[in-house]
Amino acid sequence: MNENQDDKRNAALTKLLVALKAFGDSVTDCRADNAVLPWPPMLPYVHPAYWNGERRLFYIGRDTFGWDLGGGGFSDFFDKYDQGDFAGYLTMNATALPLEKRVAGWAGWTGSFWHVMNLLHLRIRLGKIVDEMSSPEILAEMGYGNLNSIELPESLQNEKCWDSIDTDKYWRIKAASQKHLDRYELLFDAFAPDVSIIASWSGSEGDYFKGMEYEKIGDETRGKLKVAVYRVSKESRSSVVVWTYHPSYLPRIKVGNAEFAETIASVVERHAL
Helix, strand or coil: HHHHHHHEEEEEEEEHHHHHHHHHHHHHCCCCCCCCCCCCCCCCEEEEHHCCCCCCCEEEEEECCCCCCCCCCCHHHHHHHHHCCCCHHHHHHHHCHHHHHHCCCCCCCCCCHHHHHHHHHHHHHHCCCCHHHHCCHHCCCCCEEECCCCCCCCCHHCCHHHCCHHHHHHHHHHHHHHCCCCHHHHHHHHHHEEEEEEEECCCCCHHHHCCEEEEEEEEEEEEEEEEEEEEEEECCCEEEEEEEHHHHHHHHCCCCCHHHHHHHHHHHHHHHC
């Protein structure tokens, strides 16, 4: 990595560290003996190859199922907060989903976020649908994150966790994450993506783009796929955001993984490349 790339990476880490500390300051009083809290926050992440890509591309899902970084639940975050070791928390966040798992762990799964996003990224980069196992070095260019750094109640219910969680503290933590972590502005400031694909209709543009200027530049239905396209800007920089279905919804509308990748890639090409 050259000096310029090191500077970009360090600037991104600094912005994440500041946001993470602000989040921690807001939720530290949620600690209590025997209180059951949700999983700790999942933060956006890029591999070093992200900074080398022809286009900086980010892939954003809804939330992450069972984001237990170190086996200690939310206490893993509080431990790092107490130590002032926010960089250590980011390291835990980065190593929880290694590249080899992201490439091979869900390969071929119908409706899998990672399988479909891998296909989409390769289609955008190579201009054709190829096996995701064929080009891990290109998949290392992907940035990823979620609309919700804290899991939603629906996900926690599916994990059989919700009934034991202190709901008052959950909603306080969720409000803090929405204020400090769950905004496109943080991702934009830290990683400067050229294009972001949001694969979930669970959020709203007014909330997610808060603090930024945005305009809808495309709103279309491609077959059974609903797609919205935005140009989002701050100061002198902008990026294109393509917003569509989560891959888990595709079997319901009878859209295949490759068809989804081809369709969304064509939208990206028309509006952003």
